[in-house]
Amino acid sequence: MSATTLKRESARERILDLAEAAVLQKGFGATSIEELIAGAGISKSGFFYHFPDKGELAKALLLRYIERDRAILDDIFARADELNDDPLHGFLVALKLFADMMAAMTEVHPGCMVASVCYQEQLFDREVHELARDAALAWRVRFRARLDAIVARYPPLVPVDLEDLADMLSVMMDGGITISRIMRDPQLLARQVVLYRAFVRSVFLGA
Template identity: 35%
Template sequence: MPRGGEATKTRILDAAEALIMGHGLAGTSIDMVLEKAAITKGAFFYHFKSKSELARALVERYADQEETLLEERLKRAERLSRDPLQQVLIFIGLFQEEADQLIEPGAGCLIASYIYQFEELDEKIREITAQAILRWRKRLGDKFEEVIANYPPRFPVNAKELADGFVSAFEGAFVMVRVLREPKQLSQQLLHYRNYIELLFSPTQ
């Protein structure tokens, strides 16, 4: 558990993330963060020299959390089955289980909330976000390579593109959730993607 200065820094990050998810990066001011985190301006600038530095720290933390989530879900799927196709389906199913519990239409992805401001952000933030997505492409792409080697697909496919398809379905579903205010969209879109994978790799009759 963080103590002292680290606890304050965590509180700032938590407050900023919550605000950005609701208002966007451009719509979130330092004053809003100060109020939500219940800290002084001096405490803020002790940890972060600018809003840009805060934005970078947030995306670094978020990317690390997402990488941990990816690895935990893949390892759990691999423990539950030795078959690569079943591992992929279980992996998707684990995200579906969590999506079924989503009741807040304001949920979303921090990285996605940065995208429309990339031109205003420093290159380091662009690099962090790109690397985060590329990690998912690499890990899921490797798993899909195993699937393709064991289950000839019914149509020509590329393992990396299948991995990108999962990320696209997941992130795109958050747009649907927020715009339509329908939390079940996330679970539904993951189900459609899972059905596609099952049909793609099912034996031809």
């Protein structure tokens, strides 16, 4: 990394920051390169120097989003595990932490980049869709591992498929974000996470 690259924040990062906010707020299609370069203070040529085309911007955006999401989940689970070493209670605490985090957001959740990509198909290439798929698969694996640890100690009282229960969290996050946005209710997502928590609790601990 040269000194030039480090000064302030590189133009590339500035574009990515502006694009992320704009895309989550109004969608990828409605976000113009024009507005990004105006905001970042660079020329059109400068933009195309960093991103061969708009699709590459989408890829970079998704990659960054997935990475941050992963870091947030890592942090939440780490904090939950610190407080507790029982797998079930650790998971329940993590869900609580997550719900609190969502509840703390005063405005509606900016949206899930992965879902956003899903509804803009064909605009992006195969590669971008694989990225989204890999992210969803990573969520499944992560949550599934937690659930596997739980069943070893708590035999489920309600018959459920663990993979489905793992996917259910992804489903509720994505759906929760969407319905939260549609309803313009910032708290809806948090309440849905709490409901998922109640389900997990009742599956392993009963009513």
